[in-house]
Amino acid sequence: MKQLIVVSNRVPSPQKDSGSQGGLAVGVMNALSRTDGLWMGWNGVLEEDAEAVAPNAYEHEGVRFATFPLTEEEHELFYVGYSNEVLWPLLHYRPDMVEYSRDKDRGYQRVNQRFADQVADQLEDNDDSAIWVHDYQLLSTGHFLRTRNVDCPIGFFLHIPMPPWETFRILPRQERMIEHLCAYDTIGVQTETDLEHLLDNVARSGVARVEGHTIVFDGRRIDTGVFPISIDVDAAREMAERGAHSPRSERLKASLRGGPLIIGVDRLDYSKGIYQRFRAFEQLLENTLSRYGNITYLQIAPLSRTGVERYAALRHDLERIAGHVNGRFSSYDWMPLRYLNTGYDRETLMGFMRQSRVALVTPLRDGMNLVAKEYVAAQDPQDPGVLMLSSFAGAAEQLDGAMLCNPFDVEEMADMLDAALSMSLEERKARWQRLHEVISTHDIHRWGRTFVEALNASAAARHGE
Structure with a gap:
């Protein structure tokens, strides 16, 4: 792998002192610095015609960045609406706080597709790159990358909990979410409990088959694992x-x-x-x-x-x-x-x-x-x-x-x-x-290294290497 592309909802400012960055930023920067790294995501700016704005490209500490704006409507439906009024409470075991609507659902899918389009446009080598997607806001991004014929290894890490089936099944169209998860080569979660719930949710949804810690979907095998995030001690x-x-x-x-x-x-x-x-x-x-x-x-x-x-x-x-x-x-x-x-x-x-x-x-x-x-x-x-x-x-x-x-x-x-x-x-x-x-x-450096190694191993197995 020559190029690692990290995708997250927000990208931390490179002007911010590195000592003040949180765990995700430290771990991701460490992983990106070992490759021709590129970090992509929303820059926090709202633009009326966001799709017409080219990504803002820059470099910091040997890592390339490409950030882009959202429209106010996209932010309202995707981020405030579906991400934080549907997925956040549901995945934190609070279905009583879920405020679902089809408009929010469509907004979430639309923005995930736009993230995927931005990444696909930046992809230099489909055969020698890997993509690491982060967290619940971008759960569907891997699916839309596959619809763009992106065939390189794609991993997903969920930073927040994965609830049990009796909670997760409350999510409207939860089968689609499971199907979108199956676009990845490697899925990582924080704890053994989260992994147990993830595999049970997949099996109970009927979308895919579970064999040990492997999900089998449409002839593809998706590896799963526990990767507890940490800090730079x-x-x-x-x-x-x-x-x-x-x-x-x-x-x-x-x-x-x-x-x-x-x-x-x-x-x-x-x-x-x-x-x-x-x-x-x-x-x-x-x-x-x-x-x-x-x-x-x-x-x-x-x-x-x-x-x-x-x-x-x-x-x-x-x-x-x-x-x-x-x-x-x-x-x-x-x-x-x-x-x-x-x-x-x-x-x-x-x-x-x-x-x-x-x-x-x-x-x-x-x-x-x-x-x-x-x-x-x-x-x-x-x-x-x-x-x-x-x-x-x-x-x-x-x-x-x-x-x-x-x-x-x-x-x-x-x-x-x-x-x-x-x-x-x-x-x-x-x-x-x-x-x-x-x-x-079990520090932050180990977290980033072990996930990328697992993603590479999953991709090698998929290609019979």
Whole structure:
């Protein structure tokens, strides 16, 4: 393979400092840098006549980019509508929040076809290239690439969960989605649970046959596998060490007056379980008078998908309960819950994590959750904090050493939070060492490398090599 083409809904800005990039960007850039790499996707711009606008081509750190705009209608139907009002809630086990319409469905398919057309037009060598498509927004892109007679290896990685059949079958025309998945040579998911659900969904749909971890469709064999995404551990540790001595971290430390800090860092989303966290923190304060005036919970939750009504409602609910908790427990010189909708650079966040005694990472459902791994990497090995992790996060299948909790049980979370705050240094060190061993041996570089290797192996088998 001489050329790897990565396709994602959004392409991170190359002007952004590489140290501030998230897991996907680091892993993808690493994979692309080893080939004549090209990263394609939406540039975040809305144009009235987007199809007439040629892709914006540029190069950064040895990797080529080609980005293109969408129309306002495409963004509304494809991204806001089908991607985030249909697929996002459904794949996060929330069918009650699905708001399907045929217009959204058509918009999703139309934009996936346009992504495929853009990629096909950029394809230099059908015989010596590979394409790696990312996430739920572009699930159908591989199908439309095949309709353009693209015969090179195409892989797909799902970053969010795959629900069981009784949830997945709620999706209108779910058989078509399964058929579109069968256009790929390799399909990767985050966890063993996701893989089990994927294969069961395929088998129950009747669209294709399943043989072990292989899907057989129309004479083709599609390989599947578990590829848990991770972080650049060394870079995260270095950022945390620098960030811990930044002016912002020093100001935060001074404001705590020697008391322990609990931290949560999440995009504002109903899947993250922030509301339940706030209730658990209130329960902790109610249960343990010794914590009064001494402990601080900092929740950083930058706004997201502000055009989706449910996110505005969630923001209102969180503001209400945060105000309630502070109104109930604050004193003239202490505010227990600090709830911020402000975004911070990763170095600042890593510095905040390093000085936190406990991290609350308690999604109701999550594909992986890289904040959990970043928190581990950020810790001082001589005085590490405690990771309190939802058993419904994909990371829970990997991170032996975390305190696993049920985010739907607020009282249990309050008790576990009290135990985490009281945990001995010896136990904290032992737990951290187990956690650090996992993230060190399964880092972001391994994730990208193993997926591309699996894609190459699938393609070689398909061509009888």
